[in-house]
Structure formats: C-alpha cells, structure tokens
Amino acid sequence: MDLQKKIESYLKFQFHDESFIYLEKNCNTEFFDNVKKKEAIIDNKTTKQSIISQINQSRDFPENDLFAEEPQWSKSDNLEDLYSQIKDCQKCPLGLTRKNFVFGSGNPKADIMFIGEAPGADEDEQGLPFVGRAGQLLTKIIESIALKRSDVYICNILKCRPPKNRKPLISETDECEPYLFKQIEIIKPKFIIALGLTSAETLLKKKVKMSEIEGKIIDYKSTKMLVTYHPAALLRNPEWKRNVWEDMKLLRKLYDEYLQNITNS
Secondary structure: OOHHHHHHHHHOOOOOHHHHHHHHHHOOHHHHHOOOOHHHOOOOHHHHHHHHHHHHHHOOOOOOOOOOOOOHHHHOOOHHHHHHHHOOOOOOOHHHHOOOOOOOEEOOOOOEEEEEOOOOHHHHHHOOOOOOHHHHHHHHHHHOOOOOHHHOEEEEOOOOOOHHHOOOOHHHHHHHHHHHHHHHHHHOOOEEEEEOHHHHHHHHOOOOOHHHHEOOEEEEOOEEEEEEOOHHHHHHOHHHHHHHHHHHHHHHHHHHHHHHHHHHO
C-alpha cells in the first residue's frame, strides 16, 4: 500500500475523540503542535489536506506497519493462533479505549456461527461476546432450538467496544472485518446467523433493509446465511421476538436436513 493510501487510512477515522488520540499517538509531536484545535479539523477540507501534507512530510508512521500487505495473522490456520496474533490490535482508535479484546467463543468447528455487531460494556469487561442482557437472551434463543452455546460459535464484527455502545463507524468495520472473515475461513460453518443490519451489511458488502432480508436464506460464499434481529433489538422491541422464533425454527429445519444428508451419505 503506498504512502498516500496509508495517510488516508489514518484520516478516515473522522476525528472522533478516540480517533484524535490515535493520530496523536502515532504521529510526531511537531505535527500535532501545528494542530491548534481539534474543532478546526472537523469538516474542514482545507485543514484535512494540510494534515495530509504534514504527515506526508513527516513520514512518521509506527515501526510496525499496521497497513502492511499479507500480515502474519492472515496465515493462521486455527483460532488459537489467530487470537494470539491479533489480540493486541491497535489498527483503529478503539484499541485505545477498550478494556478487553473480544475475540469470540464457542465450538471452533461449529456448523452454526452467530455474528453480531460489537461488544458492549459487559463484553468489554469480561472479554467474551454476548454475556450481558442481550447475550442472555441469545443463549435462550439458541437453547430454544435444542442447541447449546458450546455447540455454536459466537462473535462480532468488531472486536472492541465502541464508546457508549454507539454504532460502529465504517472505518472501524473496514479495519476489523478481515479478522471476522478469517474466523469464518477457519471455522468453515455450514450456517451463518447475521444478528442485525450491521452484521448483514458487513458480510454482504452493501446496504440492505431488514424488511427485505430478515428470515430469508442468502448465499454467502457457498454458506447459507440467515439474517435475523439482534437480541439487543428484541429487548427494545419485544414484538419482534415472534420473527426471531420463526427464523430459528427455519434454521433448525435446515440444520436437521443437513445432518440427515450427512447420515445418508
């Protein structure tokens, strides 16, 4: 990746508070002495162009190039090795604000993989996905179709909690999604359950409407993907629980058919 693209990668974090800290940490002091006020940067094209120019001149990027091609973690062939390679990730500003890197949990050879949006406060505290109220509801949803959490694999698009549980920025999902794709590659699930729109849109790489895709089977790289509501949304909108129950019954039906085909083959 050339230098200009690296610069643009740094700038695309949109100057949220944690992003500014990240830039300040990874660029030289002289550069930031020239930036008098953070407010002057926001939505100011001229100032941003000036920043690009100053960073270009300083060329003061971290010794460990975060944007290098073919990183070591991409060569991992198991989840344990992948985790050890990426658990200290600082590729986006969330690395500075998290308490714990929330990798994922469950069966590393699971046939079914649940993918949510991002860790919340409880997940950030414990380093495990879906352990708060929404997680407890997800456990009940899984158990409603005669499965256990240990039977499936559960993770999120983002591995770090966004401050105040805000929606992930595109810049953050762009940086974190390769880790998710690697998890999918290693696990090789037969079914993916996308929990909520952020998960679905990240996997499909396009904007969609929940009303158009919820409860439908979508082909995702030769894997059956089912999109349903995120458990956190169900806590706010309990009337959607019926939709999720129907979605889970469909999943159970398809999974039983898959198991039957294996038995007969």
